[in-house]
Amino acid sequence: MPYVNVASWTEELLQFQQKLERGWANLARHARPSYAETPRELIFEQDGMRLWRFRGSEAPAGRPPLLIVYALVNTVWMTDLQVDRSLVRNLLAAGEDVYLIEWGFPVAIDRWLQLEDYIELRLGRCVDEVSERHGGVPIHLLGICQGGVFALCYAALRPQRIARLVTMVTPVDFHTPDNMLGMWARHVDVDRLVAGGGNIPSALINSVYLNLKPLRLHQQKYVDLVDLLDNPDRLENFMRMERWIFESPDLAGEAFRQFIRKFYQHNGLVAGGLEIGGKPVELVRITAPVFNIFAAQDHLVPPSAAQALRGRTGGSYQEWMFQGGHIGIYVSARAQREVAPKISAWLASDAL
Template sequence: MNAKIPVDLILRNIEESRKTTRKKLRRATAVLTSKLDTDISTTPYRIVYEEDRVKLKHYRPEQVKCQTPLLIIYALINRETMLDLQPRRSVVESLLAQGVEIYMVDWGYPTRKDQYLTIGDHVNGFIANIVDFICKEKKIEQLNIMGICMGGVFSIIYTALNPHRVKNLVTTVTPSNFDTDKGLLNVWMKQTDAQILGDVYANMPGDIMNLGFLLLNPARLIIDKYVGFIQNIDDKNYVENFIRMEKWIFDSPDVPAATFREFIDELYKKNLLIDSKLVIDGERVDLQKITMPVLNFYGRFDHLVPPEMCGLLTSRIGSSDKEDICFDTGHIGIYVSSKCQREFAPKIAAWLLARDNKNESLQSEEKHGQKRQALQALL
């Protein structure tokens, strides 16, 4: 005996779903046209240095506990505002609360005149000039550096070429080993003709890169995300957080063509960095010259920079004080998830403070030893 299909029930459910969806959409329109707190990058700062399109932000804590300032170098892709997305969920705010003085690079928006800028121009030009400026202003010889994603690659290169300038190095979701097929982005990049893209667009358009990132996981990043937004439309905090993130995602500067081409050809395709074979402005980037303390963070579920691209770094550098930390998160979650907010910035601050004080103690002991030797010589 065939079971009777409950057509009436199905139709009633469809009608109810339709009414609910229409109600949610009307509510979404009302919410999106209302006054919302969706500003990002609200922590106060000063612009203390400018060079062409590049600016340097300075954040000073109420009480400085770490005597060595931290320079944060973000990627050229998207914007550094990710680290200060909203109050109480801000890496910058958390580091300041723990006494870390911050300088952060704002790469600005490249134009056609920037299309010939290479990795070397960014590392030996902008970054080197910024480091020199900070050291001169603070009357110090070294600073701490924290690099993020592509900015982490720049940080590794700068540190290997200028180890005397870097006291401690922190890398976060930073690719260093490109010899892996983990992650669809790796597969795509190795098939990309960066020269043609540069010839067509001058610079690599941020909008095209954004589209590519979305297509890596369209079901989650396009469909599920906006369905979730509609379902949570009555939650004001959820809506404001959602819009802040959208503002950041779609604030996508272009990447200078020459830098993009080098990144694809020298790193993704030839994997020169991890083997210390990368040459920048005629000088080999030798990872063994990175002898200062290194803290390396990455995300277990990062679909853009999977763990296989990050975890090999500490085995190739010359430092004996090195640590890998893997969070159960994705590429962006390491900066904005509630759990990581409780652990990420506090870990960085504690790690820097421990080495700041340790180095000061060693210097103090060395000075006392020199005084004792001088006194004994007089006696």
């Protein structure tokens, strides 16, 4: 029979119990950590959508304003998660005049909103508001993930309104063989899904995302949580991310249906034939210089899906692959050092 050191085992058990007790106290203190704390001013509001302008400690460098267009999925505050993990703060520090669209939380009647409402009307209205505040100049646009798709469509429909376009972890070819999310979406009966519920519950979309990496995102991270329980700072960071993941808006039903059909199923940006509000969307009509940023370990938008933008626009094109993942490109230590400076340097460059 193997020897068991009862005293040592008992001591370890006691230490673990004490760690759990400290952890529960920390959890209670950090149950709802804050985010989105960069000073900002409300510029425009309509039907739940808000347009914000951020304020940095230094005056902007005088370049055209930069409007961030985030995805409809999850909230926009991944861009301003905390003081030391904030794309917004880093862009301000680099001299950019930063605006952001907060799409809001759709209600029941919003199930009829279409992609045209988001791209032509809401995004278009925000572009106009920002431009008018700066003398009517064309502005810089930074589109992130699905927001990057919206930005590409808008820049193709209204090329004269955009001075430069940055796309970040943005899918262009939705049918690349390594696109797990694309494979799932191509087999969804989206008509039945929308007809059955109107707006698409955020819990359903989050479940799809989490099940793309079920072991890591469903199980392992909560096993790892035990090691964080008695570390208040790391635990607060964990809980902040959990809040962001699960405090997500539902998706307007008709816009969701159109996005799945036009992009994931018909692959309209690459295959052609894409229309928004009855108007053709062709990437070659984008005349603004484009800076395309994607992430090497992105499981939602693999590099092949994003790199498909190369050679398809009508203006100059540059790209950069960030060494990280779909979330790491916002919150990792590497991202804080690299992403905003890369964007700002390109916006200030002589790219034509």
